Amino acid sequence: MLISVVIPALNEEEYIGQCLSSLCAQSYPAELYEIIVADNASTDRTAEISRGFGVKVVHEPQRGVGWTRHRGAQEARGEIIAGTDADTIAPPTWLQQIARAFRSDETLGAVTGRILVHDGNSFERWAARYVCNWGTRLSYTLGRGMIMGNNFAVRTRDYWRVGGFNTSLLSAEDIDLGIRLSAVSKTIFDPNMVMYVSARRTREGYVNVFRRTSQDYVRVVLLGIPPAGEDFVPIR
Secondary structure, rough: EEEEEEEOOOOOOHHHHHHHHHHHHHOHHHHHHHEEEEOOOOOHHHHHHHOOOOOOEEEOOOHHHHHHHHHHOOOOOOOEEEEEEOEEEOOOOOOOOOHHHOOOOOOEEEEEEEEEEEEHHHHHHHHHHHHHHHHHHHHHOOOOOOOOOEEEEEEEOOOOOOOOOOOOOOOHHHHHHHHHHHHHHOEEEEEEEEEEEEOOHHOOOOOHHHHHHHHHHHHHHOOOOOOOOOOOOOOO
16 A cells, blocks of 8 residues: 655755654555655755655645645655645654554545644643544544644545645645545544644744634534635744
8 A cells, every 4th residue: 555645845944854754764664655745935945855865845836735735645646645744753653554544444535643742841732632632533523524734644536536635725724625525435533643743833822823723623623614714824
C-alpha cells in the first residue's frame, strides 16, 4: 500500500527539518511511501531544506493552505494520501498505523487521530490532549466526523470523489473536507494514530484561537454550514 505524505509549507525553515527527519525515520517500509512538500511560495529556505532530505518539492504560487494541500494531493501517487503540517513530529509508527487502519477495512475512506503537543506550556499540552481530541471524537459521535489537518489520511479515490480540499477557504479546510468525506464514505477517529504538534499558533492569543476554532466547529459540525474561513494570523 503506497502512501503519499503531503506537507503544506510557507516559510517553515525553522520547523520543516524536524518534521521531515521524523517522517524519514518511519518503521513503514521506505519503498512504500513518498513525501511531498507543497511549498506555498516561501521566501526562506523551506524548499532548499526539504530538497536536502531527498523529498519531492512542488510549488504552489496561490497563497492559501487549501490551495497548497490540494496541490500536493495532485502530485500524490499513493493509494492513500496522508496529511500533516510542517511543524509536527511524527512518531515512528505513524504510517504503519495508517496502513493498518486501511488494510483492516476496505470501506474506510478517511481516518484522523489524536494530537499531542511537543512544545508549549502545561496548559497548551492539556488543551490539546483533552479539549481538542475530545472535540474531534465528539464529531464522530454526532455522525459528522471532522479530520485534523495535522493528522489525517484519506483514500485517494475518496479524496477525488468529493473534489478534494476547498481551495477557496483560508482556514478550516480540514474540517470541511472531513464533513464532506463522512457524507459519502466511512470515516473514523483512531486514538492510536498520534501526531505531535506545535503550540505556536497560540502566540496569536488564546482568545483568538478559541474564538476561531469554536466558530468553525459550531458552524460545520453542529449546524452543518460552511466554515467562515477567516485567515490565520501569520506566526513566524
